[in-house]
Amino acid sequence: MEPAVASALHVLGISLGLATLIWRDRAMKAVQQGQGTLDGVFAADNVSGLAALLIIGTGLWRLLGALEKPTDWYLQEYAFHLKMSLFGVGFGLEVYPMVTFIRWRGQVKRGLAPDVARLGRIRALNGLEGVCYVGIMFCGAIMARGLWHASASSPACAIEDAFVARCSNCHGAVAPQGGLVLQRGAHAALVGVPSAQWPDQPRVVPGAPERSLLWRKLAGEQAPHGGAMPLGLPADEALAAQVRAWIEAGAPACRR
Ligand code: HEC
Known part of the structure; x- marks a missing residue:
């Protein structure tokens, strides 16, 4: 039961993560066009953060808890390394949006107007993060079938x-x-x-x-x-x- 729950929650986190990126992009676009507020962007950003926590939590649970496959098995799976690399790249791309949004939240609280001209750059990063998510989904499907495994040794x-x-x-x-x-x-x-x-x-x-x-x-x-x-x-x-x-x-x- 546990492996199925962990796997379902992990996949749910990844789908939710991708959906919230699209949501966050739309909210940013609305602000750029003067049709939305930063509150809409922050709401999408909050849920996207929760999705990331769900992905990391269930991912570690599956990897270290060796629910289905021993930890060693993952380490010998090339698709796992590719998946982790994409995750690292996605995380790196998120640093700038994350820091900017934290700063903006503070400014909004203090009644200041953030420099929304940066939204163009953030939307580009947001899109690249989406590409990483899609790559991660493909790696997950490859891993589930045990392809690309360093097992050809014997x-x-x-x-x-x-x-x-x-x-x-x-x-x-x-x-x-x-x-x-x-x-x-x-x-x-x-x-x-x-x-x-x-x-x-x-x-x-x-x-x-x-x-x-x-x-x-x-x-x-x-x-x-x-x-x-x-x-x-x-x-x-x-x-x-x-x-x-x-x-x-x-x-x-x-x-x-
Ligand atoms: C959907 C669940 C399921 C999957 C997938 C599955 N098995 Fe089984 N396996 C069972 C069940 C249930 C039994 C006990 C009933 C029986 O022997 O038919 C069993 C029994 C066995 C036994 C006999 C064990 C004994 O000591 O009597 C062998 C051997 C075996 N499986 C090999 C495999 C191999 C190899 C695979 C993967 C290619 C596999 N099974 C995949 C459910 C599964």
Whole structure:
């Protein structure tokens, strides 16, 4: 439950952040055209700040709380680094608007008229921040699929990373389905270990895919032992072939 809530709130924060930038831009445009007040800009700015807090809070919760994927997994994902870089650039672009708006709020309180000629520059920065948000959304979608991951170091590591990306929503450390944790330490959980549900069925027998419940479930040949994996999703033939080759090669552990 927690991973889903954290993920939903994180995505909500990002969408809200983008929406508030558009709102803030419109409010600034209205002031430039003499049809709006700075109060409208400040209101949009407040909500945009709340969205940023929501993004950072849920992001840290997901990263450090290792809700779905271990922290290390993120650090080996190039899309994660790109996402963090875009976040850094977006944050840098926001410094000038943030400082200016803080100053303006003070001036308005003291009955002074801020220099709204700066709105043109702030709107340009605001637009660039929007571009960063869109880039961040794409990086998030790439990460969710485990693409661009530095796992090509060995087939064993590629398989473990594929498990983390595609199976750990059901086989996470918290309440793992079928008693199988694939979120981390998959090798120790699989090789030479009997099924938690059918103790006479080994999960992985090195050298023998047909006797390995893991491969049979990926290949749809698990009957009569439960469902095919990933459960409820289309068969992943490429992963099944990769796992077969890995088992035939003696199911070595991933060493980074
Ligand atoms: C939507 C949830 C879901 C996803 C996604 C999922 N599984 Fe499962 N898995 C289950 C459930 C439920 C069981 C227990 C019932 C069964 O064995 O059919 C299970 C059982 C298993 C078992 C048997 C464990 C044992 O000890 O008996 C293996 C092996 C397995 N899954 C592998 C995988 C792999 C590999 C993936 C990713 C490619 C995956 N699963 C993705 C839900 C899921």
